Amino acid sequence: MSADRRKPMSEINVVPYIDVMLVLLVIFMVTAPMLTQGVKVDLPETTSEPIQADKDVESIIVSIDSNGAYFLEIGDEDSDPMSLGEIRAQVTRILSERSAGEILVRGDENVEYGMVVRLMAELQGAGAASIGLITESPSTEN
Secondary structure, eight states: OTTTSOOOOOOOOOHHHHHHHHHHHHHHHHHGGGGOOOOOOOOOBOOOOOOOOOTTSOOEEEEEOTTOOEEEEETTBOOOOBOHHHHHHHHHHHHHHOSOOEEEEEEOTTSOHHHHHHHHHHHHHTTOSEEEEOOBOOOOOO
16 A cells, blocks of 8 residues: 555756746846936046045035036935925035035036036035036047
8 A cells, every 4th residue: 555655756847937037037038128328418528547436435416407407316215306406405404414414416518617616606605515427428429
């Protein structure tokens, strides 16, 4: 009677796990490009050295788009268009909670120079220790 009994199968069937893994891979491949956020800004092109940023502190980026609207980006969080006074108030609040006071400005190439200067003056008034400008490296067209 014991000869008719079957032994329990001790192998793991991994085919369903592979199917689930491939489905998740496809989902992440499709959704990853959609997670890129930010304001569309045409940055001026110049050759410059990269800024050494502290990895422990989220970067504070203030953007000016081609229409002259200001946006505040902290880490991965974007904001709605803000006025210059709202930017100053937010930056003052953020810098009061942090020891690092570096802020990066990303200004559209077509924005008036005066708007960028006014923004930088407001950021300095808010307590920014240093302000960096974000640019793109020039394209190599022959």
